[in-house]
Amino acid sequence: MEMLDGSDPVAVGGYPLLARLGEGGMGRVYLSRTVSGRPLALKMVRAEFGRELGFEERFAREIRNSDRVRSPWTVSVVDYSPVGQRPQWLATEYVAAPSLAEWVQRYGPLPERSVLALAVELSAALGAVHAAGLAHRDVKPSNVLLSRRGPLLIDFGIARAAEDSRHTRTGGVIGSPGYLSPEQASAGGSGGPGDVFSSAAVLVYAATGTGPFSRSGEEVSAAVLLYRIVHEEPTLDGVPAALASLLRSCLTKDPQQRPTASTVGALLEGLGGRTGDWLQLLPEALETDLAAREAQAHALISAPVCPPSPASVSGEAAHGPDSDGGTAVGPFATGVPRWRSSGRAAWAIAGAIAAALLATAGTLALQHREADDATGGKPSQSPNVASLPTSWTGTWVGTGPGTPSADGVTQARTNDFAVTLTLHPARRGELAGKQVSEVTEVGTGRELGCTEALELREVRKTSMVFEAVTSHPTDQSAVASCPKGNIYVVTMTGRDTLSLDDEGAQSAGAPSALTRR
Known part of the structure; x- marks a missing residue:
């Protein structure tokens, strides 16, 4: 998390910006909050996407699609920019947790028991996505959050909005090259089987610190990685023996030969994995990291925020939240006593x-x-x-x-x-x-x-x-x-x-x- 500087707006769409969370191919991501104090991750889309024909329609459509997925393993869409507004932006619930990519880069591979727990939760997450008739299409280490409540898939549905335009740029493709499925790398199309392939590649990374088509310490071009994905067999050295066979079946080139996400979940249960075990298997260092991130976010969100001047606000006032973690159409709030839930x-x-x-x-x-x-x-x-x-x-x-x-x-x-x-x-x-x-x-x-x-x-x-x-x-x-x-x-x-x-x-x-x- 970084403090804002002169290049950052004070607010976007009526939401105050509190800190910078990161930056990716689609744009910058900020920590924000609602008027009632709910923390948000607000992604401001790069201007170049907004200028491309058809992107706005794809962007809105894929956000609506992503909101169809309701599960403990995905974050909810809270609000997004109205049609015609610039810059375009998307606000989701914010979870104070490192991505798998951040964690492995800083601390190395996860312990074997934690990898098994991650595998179970990730297969359940994909099962929920696929049950809604959708696919994620960009499962990669940076899109998996290691949160206290469980691993979460983020950026669902947004990658597809950029897919067509990304293919027009210097041979680029959507997603991170080392985690694409062969069909996505060669033809650009991907569905549920592609998610299974990508999730297996992510688990190899979690267990070893490198993807199945990378070599430790090497720096190769995206073209080389794409060639290996399409033509070479994955490297599973260092993957726990109990998982190696299953992950290899998920990484087969033919999408028709891969198991489904639900089948993977059942096989993982046979290996002793169970959903809900994640919290008990958190590495001690991850507990410490989560506590620090939560405290930092709480301090920023709790601090008084001055109303932004019109000149400092990017975009118009928000047009109203779309969801709040579990309901497609918001139920009218009342004073019913809160029940313990998960x-x-x-x-x-x-x-x-x-x-x-x-x-x-x-x-x-x-x-x-x-x-x-x-x-x-x-x-x-x-x-x-x-x-x-x-x-x-x-x-x-x-x-x-x-x-x-x-x-x-x-x-x-x-x-x-x-x-x-x-x-x-x-x-x-x-x-x-x-x-x-x-x-x-x-x-x-x-x-x-x-x-x-x-x-x-x-x-x-x-x-x-x-x-x-x-x-x-x-x-x-x-x-x-x-x-x-x-x-x-x-x-x-x-x-x-x-x-x-x-x-x-x-x-x-x-x-x-x-x-x-």
Whole structure:
């Protein structure tokens, strides 16, 4: 992570830039955050791509495709640039973790047990991608994060957006040459079997420090690597004996002869590998590295951020988040008690808690975006004071499906999920109303909903940010805990309809929209 310099904008798409995370073929990646304090990795696409015919459409299409993949092994797309905006950018959830490439370069190959755990998680990640009818197409060490919650595949779907244009440049191809499949290296096309080939090459790198078509200490051109991939057999010296045979079958030249990702996962289980073992097998040095990265990111995200001046912002205001780690259409957030969960759900819960802490500390970013639009074209009482527009006042209701198919352990099984939101005139920092949720648990009939007093925290162009400053069970006799501090970002989508942006706290099964009563 590097501090910003004069070549970096202060903000992109309305999101403040806090530090530089890296730079690749597609552009620079920055640490950023949402208005509610959720950490983001924001990739700003190089200008040359935006000038190429058809790239913008491919870029948007592949982002939408990537958002179809919902699994514990991928990061969620949060927002991206609207059509026609320059520069183009993409914001995903940020995970403070080194890539496999960073780790091996600094500390060397992973221990054998960690390689097996990585293999299991990577095959499960690809299985989820392929089950969605998609392919990653750029599996390489720098696109695998060694996070605390498990190995994560990043940059899914984005590589394909650049594929056509990359082929037009001096014989270049998409991805890192040492990890491409033969069919991708020779013809440019790749699907699920190509991902299996690339993931096997990545595992060879994790175990030995070099790819299967490289030699230790040598520097060769991309053309040489591509030739070896297409015509030569892989080198597996140093790969654990238990994995060598399986990886060799994944690295066969004929894509039809390779096992599928799910088959690889089953074979790895036969070798003693299990999903979920990763955390117990982290190298001690990786634990230390993760803790340092998390502390550094927390310090940057928690620091107050001055609102960017119009001249220092790249791109227009963000058009609204698309996902928040697990739901294709954001459920309307309510005060349902949080249940213990794992994977992406746990990350969403942790993000909500962090957002609440940041909000109460007064560190919400971009607090001056109220402008005249937020008050119906009328000037606010002072440059730093904005009010809830009168069009928002009244009672809003909605009903969601609940979560009747949940497991009842990590997530409650609930029936219909009713929400009543009452708003009245208020200025920023004042109480603006309350939100009442009524949620019945399947089987027991217990009421799990919460009633919250909402304070207006932020006034934006078409949306408002509220914080639950008090919260208690809707059923006063209930023993469930209702934590305060939840952040809700609500958008007016019509004269009589409200929806929740997938940025703040949220509960599965809640309504996605409310209507005026």
